[in-house]
Amino acid sequence: MSAAPTRRVLVANRGEIAVRVIRAAHTCGWEAVAVHSDADADSRWVVLADDARRIGPSPARRSYLDIDAVLEAARDSGCTHVHPGYGFLAERPEFARRVTEAGLTYVGPSAEVIESMGDKAAARRTAEQAGVPVVPGSGVVADAAAARAAAADVGFPLLIKAAAGGGGRGIRVVRTDDELDDAVATAQAEASASFGDGSLYLERCIENARHIEVQVVGDTHGNVVHFFERDCSVQRRRQKLLEEAPAPGLAATLRDEITSAAVRLAAEVGYQGAGTVEFLVEGQAFYFIEMNTRIQVEHPITEMVTNTDLVAEQLRVAAGEPLSVTQDDITLSGAAVEFRINAEDPEQDFFPSPGELVRFDSPNGPGVRVDSGFVAGGQIVPYYDSLVAKVVVHGRDRDEALARAEQALTEFTVEGVVTTRDLHLSLIADEAFRAGGVTTTWFEERSTGPR
Known part of the structure; x- marks a missing residue:
């Protein structure tokens, strides 16, 4: 009997997520093909891959965002699958659709699901159909007059949000009716520039809430x-x-309600692959806010507390295999925290700090994992996001995880660029953070208020 043909995945991304996907592919017995811009020609993920293709000049719009160039690289290198990672093309329904039309398999949900869940107003309607609580809000509003009419029902304070939005863009907080017209105009302009769609909707602004997200995976x-x-x-x-897993201090009954709601929503849309359902939690009430139809930056902490390789699970699902686990197989073990080490200067309003990594000493030890796309001598270039590495720590409980985090962050030495490492050390020493359960406004209140 002849051997099954080798699966070959194009990793349509860069940095630490490209390294992560390549490693998972090799774990599954797949070959991995990297892509790179001119700025990334000597990158770590290019070295680790089985093959690599240049897809364009350094600017993202002419390389990592160029669908034609990415598909040409996939065809030219004989790939069977395309993994989008996160960011760039990962939530573009057009990309998923064109991958499929090219006769390749997209590692993720269908273009139709990406489109329906990417439209925040449509996603709200889907959540309601699945019996998932949503933040009180409106349908799509076309202009300031429609927003004023809707605001009378939603109430103040409220959020103006881009229907096609994500990543915190296209959002404005409005506290009074007098602020509404200007906020609508600004949000529409930002939404159009960021997403090519100026559609907006209103949502009640729930302050002093926690941001809790649930990792889901569906198969074919x-x-x-x-x-x-x-x-x-x-x-x-x-x-x-x-980010932390599990959420500190979350009552078991509330955890069950939130995770069950996330599964219902994913099942409602026939979700395939890895995705994240996001909620605001206020006391014992929770509300759906959006679904991210891709792997998340913070997925390693879930892997640590559930002993699961989520990226390998993505690849298996894309190959048509059933999930490797049932719900009863998935249990929580300990606690994990992920710290995003960015090349930014917190003392200068987080201004980017590109440059050469003259020194890059990663920590190690029990429960410590560092995901990065770089080594000493690598370049943090100004064309892309500033993520240098993710320091992920796991412990038998949250106290042990934070103790290990303090040691790991202290050992982590980067020279050549300014990073957010010291900021993270200050955060885990903060009494409010140590107590657990801070809200989404805590960091900015901490940064501007008395301490």
């Missing part, structure tokens, strides 16, 4: 499971700084 056989939750409440301008 109708199975959907969750891998418990993560707490992503430590944020700056709606951008996550660190």
